[in-house]
Amino acid sequence: MSVPAAVTVDAVTKRFGSVTALDSVSFEVGAGEIFGFIGPDGAGKTTLFRILSTLLLPDTGGARVLGHDVVRELWTLRARIGYMPGRFSLYPDLTVEENLRFFASVFGTTIEAQADLIAPIYGQIEPFKDRRAGSLSGGMKQKLALSCALVHRPGILFLDEPTTGVDAVSRRELWDLLGRLRDDGLTIVASTPYMDEAGRCDRIALIQKGRILQIDRPGAIGDRYPLPLFAVSARDRQALTVAVRRFPYTASVLPFGAELHYTDARAGHPANVIQSELGVFLAEAGLADVRVTPIRAGIEDAFINLMSSAEGEGELATAGNTVS
């Protein structure tokens, strides 16, 4: 990477009592990219965002944002970063416009001076500028929070779960907005528990229990899936699940929307051979309308696989074995 990194994190660890929230986490975010942290609740995403936003000190390890140390240069940094916490933290009793005006004045600027930057987002909620922020819908609250995080023209944006609890339509709209900000040169670090949002990021880190499982472009993460993977469907899905579990080479069977994703335990075995073997096996088991199609692993396939191997004999891997 020839452009200097916007974020450099080196072996950051953070413990709360006996819980290790972040376990020697290291990564870099390039200037002008959308970098996404994908992982479930409790993975450590919020702790990491609070450290990067200078709100929490790491126990060990260090981090630099826009070239500044997050501990020693926190006052310099605070004026240059935009942070949107996961929980709605604007003033519910102030109106939309009052909230935005307040955040602008804290940073010594005005809504008018920053109009060009915030207009694409603020414009969508401006018709409701006299409404109290507490009575906005989830999607509109997020747009207001994003406007407030942007109003001082930060050099980098940290968004902690901007789409959690937001419906599928508003989620798409928010990611469209982030894409436009990135195209204008802003670096964005965001987190999400929704695996389907990974594709909106330039690079992603899969995170679980305080550890980064993998970092790559969203498309490349699927390519690293170690075993042959297939989408399988049949008329009777419940019977299909039972039948696929009996196939002697089954590594895992998981429901994915209307289909099952079947992982074959034989690494490197030709896909067309597995496809016909499994097809014949299922037809002989009496299933109708059987379809077996080789597929590329998606983020969720990759995450489940990495999670299971990281857990080893842990409770989640055990739970995973009983999933149909």
Add this chain to the structure above:
Amino acid sequence: MTALSASADQAPAIEARELTRRFGDFTAVDAISFSVATGEVFGFLGANGAGKTTAIRMLIGLLAPSSGSARVAGHDVATQADGIRRRIGYMSQRFAMYEDLTVRENIQLFGGIYGLSGTQIRGRTQALLLRLGLEHAHKKLVGALPLGWKQKLALSVALLHEPRVIFLDEPTGGVDPITRRHFWQMIYEAAAEGTTVLVTTHYMDEAEYCDRISIMVDGRIAAMGAPADMKRDHGVESVDDLFVRLARPSSAAAAAGAGA
């Protein structure tokens, strides 16, 4: 499956007719009609502010309809709310259990609230712990469990009194992908035993796991049916595409629906 055939000639588990709720001059739920059969898994989808929560609050007897009617587990939501509450279970992402009680204490507490006898509570507690693989953890405080386990335990507790209908409001939000699937396996098991399930979710792949879904837009049901039929009829690849096509509310309506 025996539960299904035994109840085949019974009334639907949920039946709403022109169910309506107004707040001032805003209509949050606008004359929705639908029915859910016993043992069915029904996905209740819609954008934020579309009216889902208001509709569910009426169906569980917490909010009186402005007009129209609904029957749940054979009881009228307006006049027999007590009868409904005894026959339904409810679980949401927000309502969990008592974090400073142990797993076993929570199960016993809710068993008592649901009016189960001491013998019933002991038997079902044991069965529940065994099924969840939590026998070793029964003395743990619920607050110390990982989120996925809390959610699975909360579902099991909501099923403890063997309700005829269970309402699940975004039960899998923020849960890891393996636990999410394990949770759905539990939903299927409950449905196979004859419990009717009404579930809301923002994960569109989960909509595909439902027998039927409805999509609410601006207080009305814009579409309803089996996911495969709906995808075919609308010529889309996934429920996600269908949702985005149907559920994009006008921004004015989204703002007005904010309080619903």
